[in-house]
Amino acid sequence: MFDTVLVANRGEIAVRVIRTLRELGIRSVAVFSDADAEAPHVRAADTAVRIGPAPAGESYLRIDxxxxxxxxxxAQAVHPGYGFLAENASFAQACADAGLVFLGPPAPAIDLMGDKIRAKETVRAxxxxxxxxSSGSGLTDAELAAAAREIGVPVLLKPSAGGGGKGMRLVREESALAEEIAAARREARASFGDDTLLVERWIDRPRHIEIQVLADTHGNVLHLGERECSLQRRHQKIVEEAPSVLLDEETRAAMGEAAVQAARSCGYVGAGTVEFIVPGGDPSSYYFMEMNTRLQVEHPVTELVTGLDLVEWQLRVAAGEPLPFTQEDVTLTGHAVEARICAEDPSRGFLPSGGRVLALREPCGPGVRTDSGLGEGSEVGSLYDPMLAKVIAHGPDRATALRRLRAALADTVVLGVPTNAGFLRRLLAHPDVVSGEMDTGLVEREAGSLVPDGVPSEVYEAAAAVRLAELAPGPAEGGWTDPFAVPSGWRTGGPEAYRPVGFPLQVPGLDPVTHTVRAGAAHHEVGPDTVSVTLDGVRHTFHRAGDWLGREGDAWQVRDHDPVAASLTGAAHAGADSLTAPMPGTVTVVKAAVGDRVEAGQSLLVVEAMKMEHVISAPHAGxxxxxxxxxxxxxxMDQVLAVITPDGNPDEDAEEAR
Incomplete structure (x- = not known):
């Protein structure tokens, strides 16, 4: 076994790998960019090395x-985690050339399965x-479009070198092929440095089921059961579980054997995942999609139902140990479900978010596990993947696991950075999820019903209560407080004489409101970390930090609204003619110039954040x-990027008349 292992990653996966290294008595080495100098994975490791500036291309992607x-x-070995260089054959080979053990499959296996086109041909054989x-690699845009027409829309465009849903585009209209191919190439090139695409038939209402495989250097290959990953947004998994309610024992065994054959076909070693697309109405008809030649984000659900630590077995296999168990020894006990906590704002269309973590409480308890890369004070920027943490629950059956996970998400507090925790809690209570009647389009279809419409009145009440308490004077000399100086407006005559106090408040992205509170009409309890208000006989308790309030996985930033300051900074409504940034990020494409005539809906700019592109279109012709x-x-976020003067602008017409 190794004495020292370097973890070539960041965030929750680096923390999770370091945990197993510590349990095995192995010294851990973290690497970090300037943006992560104080990150939890750096503090968790035995030692840490700076490898460059914040951009991944100048740090985490620098093999040298x-x-x-x-x-x-x-270090004697390198664990790549997932993302960054985890599925980079050149990195695996460079480690081998440097005398380091790469904790993953051999470089040829990564190279083969990393090319989705060659991978399909290999496993088909x-x-x-x-x-x-489509068949063949290096297809031009015209050849891809022709292949799509031959297959028949809808089709799915996929980067050959990619993974994690990045660059994938579902195309339902032939007229959209050219634009979607260009966008998929652009995103693939930015994410993987390779814009080669393939096109596949789209299967309506599919289930996404993957098989965990484990192979040693002695020719033993076995599978550890399946994971259901059908709950996705933009082809990105957000909830995973093991086992799947869709499969019976016969189908599970057949898919497991197919996964083993796929692993054998490329000479696989270590932990890997073979992904299948499965028609929900016919589970026996399953199709290979791709093989992920690394540890998967969702590996904890397999660990909880099998009792195996997959990182430990990555280490043992890489050290040359044979697997001491057979396929018959692998049993699945109970049920496990995982939810991914991401820096995104459901109320703003799930756009990437960012900020500084002001308060953090992560769930624990019977059957609950949290894998996290967060800490209070952590800065969440737009340079890296938006996933912050994972909450996993295990129980004797699926219903128990779901209940435990919903309760754990309700107990999750992240203030300072908008997350999807509350959305995930509501998703897990959706009748189709509870019944197991899922498909990969469920989240997109139901997302609107799972995002609250507006801000509950008790949120504004709590924010106003905090401000009311902050206005109260401290006790004077001798501990006495002048009751006439208290901002509640106390007067002789009892509580009914308390005058109302109004506070102008605003939740970003919404219109400002003036919320009025009466200290004698509502019960307020304001503490340093919480605030409770009672409205209509119902008590509402929030965690608080700065101008953030949170409860049951949801969080709101409630700012003081100053219309004069907002207009000076441009933070108020920028106007119907303005195009503003929907998220903090980087402009990657500009398709217009000052003076250009544009049509309503025409794509003008592309903003990228956390490996996601957002197209900015003209609000009207002009x-x-x-x-x-x-x-x-x-x-x-909300920065003005461009201004489009509409056709028939009165000011322009007047100028022309003069």
């Missing part, structure tokens, strides 16, 4: 700097069924009057 860090610290689609950004410009 990671190898140098390994040499400086005496091994007898594994594959999704109908002329580009202002354009304040260029490709590479970093922008803040």
């Amino acid at each position: 700097r990671i190898l140098e860090a390994a040499a400086r610290t005496g 091994a007898g594994v069924p594959v999704v109908p689609g 002329t580009v009057a202002e354009l304040d950004v260029t490709p590479g410009t970093a922008v803040a």
Whole structure:
């Protein structure tokens, strides 16, 4: 076994790997960019090495700097986590050339399965069924469009070198093929450095089921059961569970054997995942999609139902140990469900968010596990993946696991950064999720009903109560407080004489409100970390930090609204003619210039954050009057990017008349 292992990643996966290293008595080495100098994974490791500035391309993706860090610290092996260089064959080979053990499969296996086109051809030859689609690599845009027309829309565009749903585009209209192919190439190039695409038939209402495999260097390959990953947004998994309610024992065994054959076909070693698309109405008809040649984000659910630590077995297999158990020894006990906590704002269309974590409470308790890369004071920016943590619940059956996970999400507090925790809690209570009648489109169809409409009145009441308490004077000399100085407006005559106090408040993205409170009409209890208010006989308790309030996984930032200051900074309504940044990020594409004539809905800009693109379109037909950004410009949320003067603008008409 190794003495020292370097973890070439960040966030929750780095913390999770370091935990197993510590349990095995292995010294851990973390690497970090300037943005992560105080990150939890740096504090958790035995030692840490700076590898560059904040951008991933200058730090976490620099193979030379990671190898140098390994040499400086005496590491014998490298764990790549997931993302970044985890499925980079050149990195695996560079580790081997440097005398380091790469805690993953051999470079040729990564190279083969990392190319989705070659991977499909390889597993098809091994007898594994594959999704109908384009054949051959390096297809031009025209060839891809022709293949899509031959297959028949709807089709799915996929980066050959990709994973995690990045760059995937569902195309339902032939007229949209050209634009969607261009966008998929752009995102694939930005995420993976390779814009090769393939096209596959889209299966309506599919289930996404994957099989965990484990292979040693002695020729033993087995599977550890399946995971259901059908709850997705934008082709990104957000909830996973093991086992799947869809499969019976016969189908589970058949899919497991297909996964084993896929792993054997590429000479796989270590922990990996074979992903299948399964028609919900016919589970026996399953198709190979791809193989992930690394540890998966959702691996904890497999660990909880099998009792195996997959990171430990990655280490043992890489150290040359044979697997001491057979396929018959693998049993699945109970049920486990995982939810991914991401920095995104459901109330703003799930756009990436950011900020500083002001308060943090992560759930624990019977059957609950939290894998997290967060800490109070952590800065969440737009440079890295938006996933912050994972909450996993295990129980003797699926219903218990779901209840425990919903309760754990309700107990999750992240203030300072908008997250999807409350949305996930509501999703897990959806009747189709509870019954197991899921497909990969369920979340997109139901998202609107799972996002609260507006801000509950008790949120404004709590925010106003905090401000009311902050206005109260401290006790004078001798501990006495002048009751006439208290902002509640106390007067002789009893509580009914208390005058109302109004506070102008605003939740970002919504219109400002003036909320009035009466100290004698509502019960307020304001503490340093919580505030409770009682309205209509119902008591509501919030966690609080700064101008943030949170409860049951949801959080709101309630600011003091100053219309004069807002107008001076441009933070107020920018106007119907203005295009503003929907999220903090970087402008990657500019398709117009000042003076250009544009049509309503025309794509003008692309803003990227946390590996997600957002297209900014013209709000109406008109002329580009202002354009304040260029490709590479970093922008803040709600920053004005451009102004489109509408056709028939009265000011312009008057000027022309003069």
